[in-house]
Amino acid sequence: xxxxxxxxxxxxxxxxxxxxxxxxxxxxxxxxxxxxxxxxxxxxxxxxxxxxxxxxxxxxxxxxxxxxxxxxxxxxxxxxxxxxxxxxxxxxxxxxxxxxxxxxxxxxxxxxxxxxxxxxxxxxxxxxxxxxxxxxxxxxxxxxxxxxxxxxxxxxxxxxxxxxxxxxxxxxxxxxxxxxxxxxxxxxxxxxxxxxxxxxxxxxxxxxxxxxxxxxxxxxxxxxxxxxxxxxxxxxxxxxxxxxxxxxxxxxxxxxxxxxxxxxxxxxxxxxxxxxxxxxxxxxxxxxxxxxxxxxxxxxxxxxxxxxxxxxxxxxxxxxxxxxxxxxxxxxxxxxxxxxxxxxxxxxxxxxxxxxxxx
Amino acid sequence: xxxxxxxxxxxxxxxxxxxxxxxxxxxxxxxxxxxxxxxxxxxxxxxxxxxxxxxxxxxxxxxxxxxxxxxxxxxxxxxxxxxxxxxxxxxxxxxxxxxxxxxxxxxxxxxxxxxxxxxxxxxxxxxxxxxxxxxxxxxxxxxxxxxxxxxxxxxxxxxxxxxxxxxxxxxxxxxxxxxxxxxxxxxxxxxxxxxxxxxxxxxxxxxxxxxxxxxxxxxxxxxxxxxxxxxxxxxxxxxxxxxxxxxxxxxxxxxxxxxxxxxxxxxxxxxxxxxxxxxxxxxxxxxxxxxxxxxxxxxxxxxxxxxxxxxxxxxxxxxxxxxxxxxxxxxxxxxxxxxxxxxxxxxxxxxxxxxxxxxxxxx
Numbered sequence: 015x016x017x018x019x020x021x022x023x024x025x026x027x028x029x030x031x032x033x034x035x036x037x038x039x040x041x042x043x044x045x046x047x048x049x050x051x052x053x054x055x056x057x058x059x060x061x062x063x064x065x066x067x068x069x070x071x072x073x074x075x076x077x078x079x080x081x082x083x084x085x086x087x088x089x090x091x092x093x094x095x096x097x098x099x100x101x102x103x104x105x106x107x108x109x110x111x112x113x114x115x116x117x118x119x120x121x122x123x124x125x126x127x128x129x130x131x132x133x134x135x136x137x138x139x140x141x142x143x144x145x146x147x148x149x150x151x152x153x154x155x156x157x158x159x160x161x162x163x164x165x166x167x168x169x170x171x172x173x174x175x176x177x178x179x180x181x182x183x184x185x186x187x188x189x190x191x192x193x194x195x196x197x198x199x200x201x202x203x204x205x206x207x208x209x210x211x212x213x214x215x216x217x218x219x220x221x222x223x224x225x226x227x228x229x230x231x232x233x234x235x236x237x238x239x240x241x242x243x244x245x246x247x248x249x250x251x252x253x254x255x256x257x258x259x260x261x262x263x264x265x266x267x268x269x270x271x272x273x274x275x276x277x278x279x280x281x282x283x284x285x286x287x288x289x290x291x292x293x294x295x296x297x298x299x300x301x302x303x304x305x306x307x308x309x310x311x312x313x314x315x316x317x318x319x320x321x322x323x324x325x326x327x328x329x330x331x332x333x334x335x336x337x338x339x340x341x342x343x344x345x346x347x348x349x350x351x352x353x354x355x356x357x358x359x360x361x362x363x364x365x366x367x368x369x370x371x372x373x
Numbered sequence: 374x375x376x377x378x379x380x381x382x383x384x385x386x387x388x389x390x391x392x393x394x395x396x397x398x399x400x401x402x403x404x405x406x407x408x409x410x411x412x413x414x415x416x417x418x419x420x421x422x423x424x425x426x427x428x429x430x431x432x433x434x435x436x437x438x439x440x441x442x443x444x445x446x447x448x449x450x451x452x453x454x455x456x457x458x459x460x461x462x463x464x465x466x467x468x469x470x471x472x473x474x475x476x477x478x479x480x481x482x483x484x485x486x487x488x489x490x491x492x493x494x495x496x497x498x499x500x501x502x503x504x505x506x507x508x509x510x511x512x513x514x515x516x517x518x519x520x521x522x523x524x525x526x527x528x529x530x531x532x533x534x535x536x537x538x539x540x541x542x543x544x545x546x547x548x549x550x551x552x553x554x555x556x557x558x559x560x561x562x563x564x565x566x567x568x569x570x571x572x573x574x575x576x577x578x579x580x581x582x583x584x585x586x587x588x589x590x591x592x593x594x595x596x597x598x599x600x601x602x603x604x605x606x607x608x609x610x611x612x613x614x615x616x617x618x619x620x621x622x623x624x625x626x627x628x629x630x631x632x633x634x635x636x637x638x639x640x641x642x643x644x645x646x647x648x649x650x651x652x653x654x655x656x657x658x659x660x661x662x663x664x665x666x667x668x669x670x671x672x673x674x675x676x677x678x679x680x681x682x683x684x685x686x687x688x689x690x691x692x693x694x695x696x697x698x699x700x701x702x703x704x705x706x707x708x709x710x711x712x713x714x715x716x717x718x719x720x721x722x723x724x725x726x727x728x729x730x731x732x733x734x735x736x
Contacts, residue, residue: 045691079691087649088642091571092435093687099431100691110551114644122569134549173540174550204540358549372541372550 042282044068045102046080047093049109050207056232056251057206057268058082061108061131064270071275075282086111091118098123104281106274107131110175116140127286129277132177134357138288143273146294147177148184148356150266150302152330153319154248155188157263157305158226159196160312161246168219169200170212170229170236174371178230180359184330185228186366188319199224200368209235220245226263237261246307253303264316265303272298292353295324331356336364378720389718393664393675396710403706404699413693421692422685432688434572436680438642441575442467442634442651444676446658448586449627451667455590457603458620462509462524463631464655465531466502470632471639472535473501475646478561479543479554490560494636502632503625505531510624514617520624528655536648543646553647563641575637582630586669599623631655660708663715679704 046065050058065078079102084093090112097105098119106129107116113133120128120140128140136142158167167189171178182200189196199222201215208231216227216236220243227240227247234257240247241258249255249265273293280286293299302320305313322328329350335343338361346352362370405415426432446463453460474494481490509523536552545555566572590596602609602616609616634654643650661679665672686700 079694081687081690081697083697085649085652087647087652088438088638089652091642092438092684095431096687096691100688111647111649114556173552176549179550204536360550370550372544 041077042072042075042104042278043100043102044076044078044278044281045097045100045105046078047084047090047097047105047107047109047112048080048082049086049111050083050232052080052082054207054232055234055254058108060251060268061106061270064274065106067271068274068278072278072282076278084112091115094119094128095122098126103127104129104278104286127281127288136288136290141277141288141290143291143293143299144177145268145299146292147266147268147300148180148330149294149323150300151181151184152188152323153302153316154228154264154266155185155190156192156319157308157312157316158185158228158248159189159192160315161263161308162193162196162226164223164225165193165196166222166224166226167196167198168216168222168224168227169198170215170219170227170231171200171202172206172231173204174202176357176359179362179370180331180356181230182366183359183363186363187330187335190365194365196365198366198368200366202371203231205231207232209233212236213239216240216247234258249303255303255306260307262303263307264305267301267303269298269301292357295320296326338362338364338366340364374724374726377723377725378716379723381719381721384718389666392714392718393666393671393711396664396707396714397678399710399714400703400707403710404703407699407702408695411695411699413695418689418693418695421689423681425688425692426681426684432684434567434570435684436677437576438571438573439680439683440676441573441579442638442654443658443661443679444579444673445575445582445634445637446627446631446655447661447665447672447676448582448669449630450658450662451586451665451669451672452589452599452623453627454662455603455667456599456616456619456623457606458510458513458623459521460506460509460524460624460627461521461659462506462527462655463627463658464651464653465524465528466506466628466631467635467638467651467655468528468531468535469505470498470502470628470635471646471650472531472538472635473632474498474636475543475554475557475639478557478640479646481561482555482558486558486560488560490558491563491640494561494640495633498636499629499633502635503629505632506624506628507621510621514620520620532648535646535650539646539648545645554645556645557640561640562644563637571642573637573641575634575641578633578637580673583669583673586672590669595622631658657704660704660711664707664711682707 048058048061052058052062065080068076069078081093084090086109094107094115104127108131110132113130113135116128116130117135117137117140120137124139130140130142132144133142169182186198199219201219203211203215205211212231212233213235216239219227225245227236227245229236229250232251234254237247237249237254237258241261246263247258247261249262251268253267254265255262305316331351333345333350335351337343346355408415408418426436450460450463474497477490477494477497508527509520512518512523513520539552539554543554545553563573563575598614599619602614602619639646639650657679661672661675665675682700682703689695690697
């Protein structure tokens with residue numbers, strides 16, 4: 015009943031537009047699907063900050079709706095479709111596992127636009143977007159090598175997907191510019207968000223002699239462990255300084271707000287097109303938290319590196335890049351590896367003493 | 374002065390039947406209060422929750438899709454519970470069924486295998502679930518190990534087995550190391566009933582399972598044995614019924630149904646094997662079994678009702694901005710009232726003012 019009512023109203027409004035003009039335009043409905051709770055203080059929290067930025071920017075012109083804690087299984091397709099049916103014209107699906115469900119629903123709703131985070135499949139009405147987090151990792155590698163007394167970094171990793179592997183590699187390439195013999199110990203937590211497991215991994219890494227903790231999982235637990243043990247650490251996804259005021263060196267912050275605002279604006283102006291957006295430090299999709307708990311010279315070096323990457327003078331994967339077995343990796347991007355090589359990265363660089371799980 | 378629960382000498386059959394309705398009624402009242410506290414009009418919230426999903430074809434389809442695994446698992450569980458065998462591990466049997474059936478889908482992927490693949494997968498799924506459920510059943514019969522604990526613990530084992538397979542040997546080689554198998558071939562996929570819809574053959578299978586459950590319990594001697602063993606174990610022993618054998622049988626049936634539900638879910642709505650294929654179906658089905666009074670038709674209704682709370686909860690999130698947690702609170706409150714109402718059918722409260730001796734005389 016309600017649906018019919020809404021449909022009729024919409025039809026009447028559409029008919030009326032020619033008479034009364036644009037003032038009768040409806041609010042643009044924008045939907046978001048989240049993998050975690052908005053209070054996870056990590057991945058989902060940052061996406062929700064992006065949503066709130068949209069609300070702040072456009073006020074009455076938009077109406078946002080989100081569904082949180084949507085599992086990547088059979089429920090996600092229904093959840094996405096529910097948002098489309100409820101009249102959302104632009105829908106952000108913010109986890110990799112929503113890729114196929116997003117495409118399936120997009121086929122059924124050709125007039126609705128979809129934005130899928132971190133995926134690689136697109137369609138006429140499906141865009142993809144992600145952050146060049148490896149740029150931040152390179153800076154972290156440099157800081158870590160400067161700050162580590164043991165020369166051993168501890169890395170809490172999630173899944174051996176290209177994004178995580180390129181993060182490990184970028185860290186090592188950055189660290190090797192300071193200390194060619196730097197070591198990294200990796201623990202695969204096999205989860206994105208599980209504070210218990212993440213904490214255990216961080217403890218194990220510290221017990222094995224690492225003195226700097228890095229993480230590619232989403233909770234603040236590793237930071238808290240480092241803080242308890244008086245060690246240094248890097249945050250992930252969000253500003254985590256309050257979990258380790260004496261520990262956090264910096265944090266890679268996912269800053270989705272500007273992108274979400276830009277896409278909503280395109281939708282409002284009718285200029286939305288399907289595209290693949292991969293933003294880094296330059297477009298501020300990746301932002302570094304303030305450099306803290308380090309001497310001034312390290313801070314200066316970090317800021318110089320950040321500036322060089324932002325200006326395009328420095329690339330984390332500048333050629334030559336050597337693989338774990340010592341062979342040089344083909345340099346498809348001219349002076350650095352090209353985006354395809356980074357997006358599909360499935361090898362370690364020289365100096366990583368680990369094996370990619372399942373390979 | 375204190376309060377005691379006292380067994381009723383006779384129980385009302387009518388009340389036994391309407392007790393779930395009383396429970397639902399009480400749940401609705403509690404929910405209205407909760408929603409009102411959250412600052413939303415309870416009448417319109419309940420409308421979005423329970424009425425809107427029933428008014429359009431799409432939502433009805435989604436309710437059926439969601440209810441399919443719940444009903445299939447709950448039918449199996451009801452047999453166990455009637456026979457006093459407490460299978461809490463349907464979630465694990467669901468996962469192992471999904472794994473067993475997916476094995477064939479993975480092995481035949483990319484070959485031109487014929488239409489025999491899907492039926493074989495369903496059989497493998499049921500067999501896998503049945504064998505897995507026999508582990509706690511045999512432990513109970515042979516070693517008197519608590520099946521509640523063993524079946525529950527095996528859920529986590531199943532979860533990790535699935536996890537290992539999709540991260541290692543069965544991982545999609547073209548999937549950028551993401552932990553899923555390749556998408557199943559069309560011959561390994563459960564067909565949908567309506568073009569471009571999500572309602573699939575599994576819903577029909579669930580109805581067949583309900584009918585089979587009715588026949589088994591109502592018309593066969595085995596069904597009679599199951600009920601007697603549960604209701605009057607001593608009488609069953611005198612009657613020469615082998616309760617151990619019934620434990621094995623009911624566990625195997627419920628495992629098979631959970632496994633079948635698992636492979637149907639994977640080969641149907643999901644489309645490949647991956648972690649997180651079940652949002653707790655095996656546990657929610659326990660609620661469904663009791664809400665349906667361990668009766669096949671009751672379970673069908675209860676399964677549809679619980680599916681309605683999922684779909685309606687989602688629509689309430691969208692339309693009224695009611696948090697997801699309300700849906701979960703709702704299910705918890707519902708189970709609480711169902712169990713509470715059941716207890717009050719069998720027992721009654723008595724306020725005891727003086728010594729217990731006097732009050733017993735009064736009863």
